[in-house]
Amino acid sequence: MTQRYHPREIEKKWQERWASDHLYQVGEDSDLPKFYALTMLPYTSGDLHIGHWYAMAPSDVCARFKRMQGFNVLHPMGFDAFGLPAENAAISHGIHPHEWTMSNIENMRRQLKSMGAIYDWNRELISCQPEYYKWTQWFFLKFYHAGLAYRSRAPVNWCPKCQTVLANEQVVGGDLCERCGTEVTKKDLEQWFLQITRYAEELLDFSGLDWPEKIKTMQKNWIGKSEGAEISFGLEHAGLEQKEIRVFTTRPDTIFGVSFFLLAPENPLVPQLTTPEHQKEVAEYISWCKRQADYMRTSTDREKTGAFLGSYVINRLNGEKVPIWITDYVLPSYGTGAVMGVPAHDERDFDFARKFHLPIRPVITSPEHTGDEAIQAYSEPGVMINSGDFNGLSSERGYEAICDLLERKDWGKRTVTYRLRDWLISRQRYWGAPIPIVYCARCGTVPVPEENLPVLLPPNAEFRPTGESPLKYCPEFVNTTCPRCSGPAQRETDTLDTFMCSSWYYLRYSSTRADAGPFDTRKLKYWLPVDLYTGGAEHAVMHLFYSRFFIKALRDIDRNLIDFDEPFKRLFNQGIIAYHGGKMSKSKGNVISPDKYVSEMGADTVRAYLMFIGPWELGGGWSDRGIRGISRWLNRVWNLIENGYAHPVTKEEAKKELLHIIHRTIKKTSEDLENLRFNTMLACLMEFTNHLSKVQKERSVPTALWQEAITCLLLLLAPSAPHIAEELWSRTGHAYSIHNQPWPRFDARLAEEEQITLAIQINGKLRDKVLVSASISEAEAKGLVWERPRVKIYTEGKEILKTIYAPGRVVNIVVK
RNA sequence: GCCGGAGUGGCGGAAUGGUAGACGCGGCAGUCUCAAAAACUGUUGGGGAGUAAUCCCCGUGUCGGUUCGAAUCCGACCUUCGGCACCA
Structure with a gap:
């Protein structure tokens, strides 16, 4: 009795099961080697579009692959929740930024969960929550006490639309605001800076980092x-x-x-x-x-x-x-x-x-x-x-x-x-972490003592975009007492650049609930640095650059806090998914929501299709027709297994061939995943599926080998399409869960071809092909070609100049 | 202007010195059906010769070069997408 593939039902079922079993909860007390796979923290814009999935799904596939390979894998998720859009929405819709942000997070969390990733939601972090931004402020104080944070009057970049100053890195194309594209102007203001220039020389050193040349070059040029x-x-x-x-x-x-x-x-x-x-x-x-x-x-x-x-x-x-x-x-x-x-x-x-x-x-x-x-x-x-x-x-x-x-x-x-300038971190806006500084008439600039953190954002500020921080007009916030002399004092009213929040979040994931410090040092030592960091290239001289600075500066402030030099060992930038007329953006109105496709075809199909479009680093165009191909393939996999297998008429040749294909497929799939070449990995699994269809029709292998083959197919499919793999795993009588199974191993000898097609060329033109044993010697190969009738035709009456043999590939006869 | 990526069938792409076009989309033909859709099977770079099995020529942005052999390496150029750009 076969049943049809209903992605919606099985995806919901398994997501609930995985969650209730805490299948993806991860701890530090494992004997397994660790692997920290991280996707750049998403901003809480409200809706995930297909571009977010493009960043996250392949990254999850890689994390799942590493997990099956026997690593203790940390693959967390959270939200970059401070920032201007929340405040702008508050101004135009009369919603509090906190409320706007939290409801966006709720929606994004739902969408993310529908993807079926191995995120350990116990470790979720939200950068606008006091238990998080307390530590962002704490880092500011560390920098301040180390002499790396200073206040100075300088001509700074001002975005008239965002009504705030911007760091040099946030000015793009010479004079445009990175966020809104408005032309920036100069303003002479007293602002807080971090002395990133002190690290200019060390930031030029990328030794030991597996990063794209492009990003390294951009950072080098930026430092100048x-x-x-x-x-x-x-x-x-x-x-x-x-x-x-x-x-x-x-x-x-x-x-x-x-x-x-x-x-x-x-x-x-x-x-x-x-x-x-x-x-x-x-x-x-x-x-x-x-x-x-x-x-x-x-x-x-x-x-x-x-x-x-x-x-x-x-x-x-x-x-x-x-x-x-x-x-x-x-x-x-x-x-x-x-x-x-x-x-x-x-x-x-x-x-x-x-x-x-x-x-x-x-x-x-x-x-x-x-x-x-x-x-x-x-x-x-x-x-x-x-x-x-x-x-x-x-x-x-x-x-x-x-x-x-x-x-x-x-x-x-x-x-x-x-050329590098210091990092301007003050912002004249409400929705950010307040800078923990107090100005006292008697004592001057006084840092807020650590034990008084966090300096909480007042919930009742008014968000008038006046060019000055809304906190300035909030007397209950501004008026305070000096921590040193207890006299009347005023708080700093600017907030911290949100890049401060995202410069250390990957440390927090090691111990999201830590409250005695920004993280639990023991856990940090276990997980950090990040083994694989993936995200867009647009952060080359912002987030990625600031994070490197943070780690180096913190390391110099206290080696017990950070004892490594670089946050991200391997960096990979995925390309951009385009749709009707280029990069997806709200303003162009060409944003695709994954929800519709998930409910029609399933998350597995959407995940796999995104990986199939092309090389991950190049991105590509979304096609409503293209995704049908993946949907059909998963249906074929489903039917292949549901249709069963009986009464084999075993043929030795077919047995040998299938065994070889199984091992070749494991080899290719493993290599492609290691190199993040998801498109060719899936192509290889499709070929495997096509071959299995043929075998099923011919019933040409013993039942045990057939079962070995489909078991292998499901395991190889598990990282890419986790739901259908789990469902078919269970339907074929295996014990829960496929995601706790080890990644299949291949036998190198079986993965190798036994027979190869040798191409025969005359003067570099293909004239004949011959099937030979893979172990053929050069002498045998060169000798064998003369028996081929077509070689005789092309060489008759000609002078043979030389014969070249490329092992396992080609014999080329040069004639005159 | 400078630096870097990309350019391959109708389309997304595969192949990084050795059989160009894997895999998928689309198309075409067929099976099923009263019919259509879906699904499945076969076929599909262009041109030409042959009743046919087959065979020949051309073909990876353009022009040169290296090589027995080039999508792949080298030189010049074109298109396109990023980044940087009066940084002394």
Whole structure:
């Protein structure tokens, strides 16, 4: 009596059973080796779309595979629950962000459960809950006490739509808000920063990490390390105490080519260095600069602008007087905010010199470029000329010689500069962890004592988007007493960047309920670091970067807390699932909800289809037709097993073949899972299914072997389609649960082909094929081809030049 | 402008120096049916020769190169998707 495949029923049944049996609850007291597989924490946007499943389902398959392979697997799930959308929803719909977030979580949890993953829900974490954000604040205090958190007034990125400041990493495409795409502006504000720059050098070290090159390159570029020298230029300006200005350059070897000196328009020395006759022009230029949008400043193909201040610096190496100009292509925040202009050897300086008719003096030549009147800057290495005692040196040696001289005379030194800026962590919004700082008139800035954490968010704040934190208008929050002197004091009203919350959550999963610390150190030591971390590449210089910084900084603060250097050993970025017109997004209205497909075809089908679309790292297009193929396949698997097997007419050949295919399939499936190549793994299981259909029809193998084959098929299917595998496992009389079974092993000898098809080529063109034993020797293979009639036809009357044998592949006869 | 990924049938893709197109979608033909859908079976890169079994030619973005042999390696270019971009 066969029954049809009803995914909805069996999925519900097994999900309930797994939950009530705590099948996926995981502990630390196992003798098995651990494996920590983690998917990036989802934001509580409300609905999971198919893109979330694309991130999570294959990751679950991998975790399940590792579990069957005998690892104690931690594969947790939680929610990144603080952030702007909750607050914006609160403003537009009048719901409290907490309520909005929690109801979203409820829906997302339901959707996640329908996926049938091995998440241990006992370890769920929600970053907006006080028992979690208490520790986010605690980490802030650790950084503060270690001198890594500081407050400073600086021109910062401001998103007028989000009404808050943004970290540099959150400004994309030069000037757009990462979250809402609005053009950001600059604002001068007193803000909290974390000194990530202190770790610039160590963050460049990726040794021992199995990470995609792309992400490593993006982080390296973001850090932007430059080696060069800081050089002092003499200043002899009446009424100015300062006697030098320093520049940073990567080309000290070109110092004899300096023909002008550049300052950023913002440089505080500008007013004093401007002579009366240039005052008007300089003032006009500065006010013009202020009117320019920030992104214009960093646009490369724009005519150079600037103004002469009327005063000069001295190039100490040749005693020359060099005119000081200001220009907006010198950025105040990089290096020393001053540049030596070497037009012959720097493209930008060249353009500037052309525009303002400043001298262009070549000091480096190359064999191809023999000092002709330059039509472009020559920025390659070469031989030094016009450089006094240094003439004739290669620029590489000149670099060293000039640095030596600078250091000897104390005119400068070798130095390294980074593009990376400190991480701005203040946000002028409500829905985040309050920064645990109190301002006291008497004691100044006072950190909230650890035992007073968490600093709770007041539930009754008003979310007026005013550009200032809503907490500022909540007197019961702001007014407090100083922890030091007990006098009246005010709380810091900015909240922490939500990236602070997600920089340490993977530590918390080791012991989500810990309340004596952010985690239980013993458990942390057991689970961390993460063995496989998967998620989108969009976090390259944000979440992934901050998390690395967190671990390194915490390690240096207290080795008993963290005793490893990197949070994520292996990183994998899945691609993007597109649908009608590109990446799914709410604004495009092309978001696919998994719910509909889950109820029509089952979670197993949706999981497997997502894996089948293509290589995981490439993503691909969702197709309503394509998913039917997977649905049909699972139905075929179901029917294959439900139809039973009886009265075999055994054929030796068929027996041997099936045994070989079983082992070949185990081998291929295991390798593909290890390499996260889910699409080819499923293709291989489909081939296996097709072969089994044929065997079933022919009844060509003994019943015992048939049963071995389908048992194997179910085990191999279990990570990808856990529900149908469990159901068929039980229907074939096996003991619960398939998910506690060991992953099948293969016999390497059986997995190998016994017979191979050898291709025979004449001059590299395929002319014949022959079935031979896999163990054929080179001599045998080369000899055998001459008996083939087709070889005779093609070689008759021709001169045989040589015969090439590629073992197990091809014999190629070269004729003339 | 610079760096990186991708480009293969009608479509998603497989093959990373050795039989191009695995697996799936779609199409076509058939079985079942009064019929249709579903399901199942067969077939399916293009062109050509042959009654046929078969056989030949072309074919992995474009043009060159290396090699006995190239989707795969090298050089130049085109398209496309990411990232970076006046960082001295």
